[in-house]
Amino acid sequence: MQTELIDDDSPEAPVVSEKSEKAESSSVSFEKKKGKKVEDLEVKDAQMIFQTVWHELEQDVGTENLRFPAEIFWLNGAPGAGKGTQTEFIMEFRDLTEKPIIVSELLKSPEARKKIDAGLLAGDREVTKLVLSTLLDPNYESGAIVDGFPRTKTQVECLKLFHGRLSELRSKYLGTFQESQFPKPRFHIIMLFIDEEESVRRQLLRGQRAIAHNAEVEASGVGGKWELRRTDLNDEAAHRRYKTFKESTYDSLTTLREVFHYHFINAHGSVIEVQQRIISELKYQSSLELDQPTYDRISSIPLAEKLSLHARQVLVHRLDSYEKFHSELFEKVVGLIKSKFIPVVEKHSISGLAYINSEHPVFDDPLAIAMLIDVFTERGFTAVVDIRRMEVPSRVDPKTYEIINRVKKVYRVRINFDGSKIRRGI
Numbered sequence: 001m002q003t004e005l006i007d008d009d010s011p012e013a014p015v016v017s018e019k020s021e022k023a024e025s026s027s028v029s030f031e032k033k034k035g036k037k038v039e040d041l042e043v044k045d046a047q048m049i050f051q052t053v054w055h056e057l058e059q060d061v062g063t064e065n066l067r068f069p070a071e072i073f074w075l076n077g078a079p080g081a082g083k084g085t086q087t088e089f090i091m092e093f094r095d096l097t098e099k100p101i102i103v104s105e106l107l108k109s110p111e112a113r114k115k116i117d118a119g120l121l122a123g124d125r126e127v128t129k130l131v132l133s134t135l136l137d138p139n140y141e142s143g144a145i146v147d148g149f150p151r152t153k154t155q156v157e158c159l160k161l162f163h164g165r166l167s168e169l170r171s172k173y174l175g176t177f178q179e180s181q182f183p184k185p186r187f188h189i190i191m192l193f194i195d196e197e198e199s200v201r202r203q204l205l206r207g208q209r210a211i212a213h214n215a216e217v218e219a220s221g222v223g224g225k226w227e228l229r230r231t232d233l234n235d236e237a238a239h240r241r242y243k244t245f246k247e248s249t250y251d252s253l254t255t256l257r258e259v260f261h262y263h264f265i266n267a268h269g270s271v272i273e274v275q276q277r278i279i280s281e282l283k284y285q286s287s288l289e290l291d292q293p294t295y296d297r298i299s300s301i302p303l304a305e306k307l308s309l310h311a312r313q314v315l316v317h318r319l320d321s322y323e324k325f326h327s328e329l330f331e332k333v334v335g336l337i338k339s340k341f342i343p344v345v346e347k348h349s350i351s352g353l354a355y356i357n358s359e360h361p362v363f364d365d366p367l368a369i370a371m372l373i374d375v376f377t378e379r380g381f382t383a384v385v386d387i388r389r390m391e392v393p394s395r396v397d398p399k400t401y402e403i404i405n406r407v408k409k410v411y412r413v414r415i416n417f418d419g420s421k422i423r424r425g426i
Contacts (some may be wrong), residue, residue, distance in 0.1 A: 027311075042331050045154075046124075049128060053129045055132055064178065065136075066169070068140075072185070073143070073145045074231075075090070075145055077171070077194075079203055080199045080200075081194050082192060085250070087276065090190070094115055100144070101147065132162065152249070160256075169183045187261065188261045192274075193250075195268075204235065211228065263282065273287050316378075319375070332342075332368070337372065345415055345417075347420075351419050353415070354414075359410055359418050360411070365407075383414070384414045387410075392405060
């Protein structure tokens with residue numbers, strides 16, 4: 001019998017068929033006779049994996065030919081959630097014409113089969129390379145759906161690095177004749193979710209239908225057989241497959257909520273009900289996307305997370321420069337902080353918030369204000385300075401009796417810090 005048994009939702013599992021018993025029994029993946037799981041020796045450093053894959057792509061096609069789709073939908077879901085059913089609908093809704101990239105199908109390629117037939121796992125590096133290489137196909141220029149990536153924590157980190165590299169290329173070639181080759185990357189994470197009970201029910205039902213269909217095909221000799229997953233035949237295996245998805249794929253993908261457009265789709269209910277949720281979700285997220293010219297206009301402004309990455313080192317450098325090149329002014333500012341500001345701050349140690357007004361002329365120098373802010377920052381406070389100008393009577397003109405005003409500067413400093421938490425009895 002040639003029915004093919006597959007398990008394509010395991011994060012790093014090879015595709016196993018009855019035609020390839022050698023791969024199935026290999027001691028590199030699982031020694032079934034002994035029931036012993038062999039340690040996966042692949043390096044899990046996402047930075048190293050991505051840099052290696054990217055270097056290989058540059059060697060294969062050249063940096064100038066790294067043309068990836070402007071929009072990519074990374075589709076994942078619980079076992080039985082209906083990825084295959086909903087993929088075609090998503091493609092039609094977003095006007096995508098090229099067939100989806102299905103990772104489990106990529107793992108059947110000659111390159112991947114060599115590893116699998118040798119009993120080797122298709123690891124993060126191999127899977128990442130296969131996916132990125134396929135995305136270079138010109139047919140995916142307008143957009144692509146990738147079904148089954150990322151599935152592991154390492155692959156999730158590789159995806160973040162991939163998006164970062166595409167953004168860097170966009171900035172590098174912006175304003176050049178190659179600008180159109182490097183569009184702003186738009187990544188969408190789509191998660192079709194169902195709970196464990198529903199997942200197991202759908203898996204086992206799918207297995208029953210596949211068995212019945214294949215028996216009919218074998219008896220009639222008409223039609224083709226459906227692929228049959230091992231986990232669709234056993235309740236315990238179906239639960240185990242869902243657990244793998246929840247612990248490896250689902251938990252890893254939730255870390256992307258703050259990075260990319262994250263579409264969480266409740267896949268319970270009928271096909272039509274799920275499609276209505278997909279329409280609602282994708283329409284909402286589309287309204288949040290910037291047009292290309294808008295993005296290009298503001299992309300040169302650094303992200304807050306990048307500014308904060310080395311903020312401490314930059315602060316230390318500034319403070320050292322104050323002492324070295326502006327020692328006299330720095331001494332005055334520090335002296336004022338100790339004598340005038342800290343006594344007030346101490347009185348507000350419970351609330352953690354103090355407002356202090358100062359008219360000291362030292363702050364007429366903008367550098368003195370910068371010093372004050374940096375000193376407080378280094379000591380763990382947050383300081384904000386607001387300069388207020390007020391007109392106050394100065395003198396009376398003896399001839400016209402007109403009141404002559406002068407402008408008085410008031411430096412209002414707001415200082416925040418973690419206040420004391422007092423335990424109160426009841």
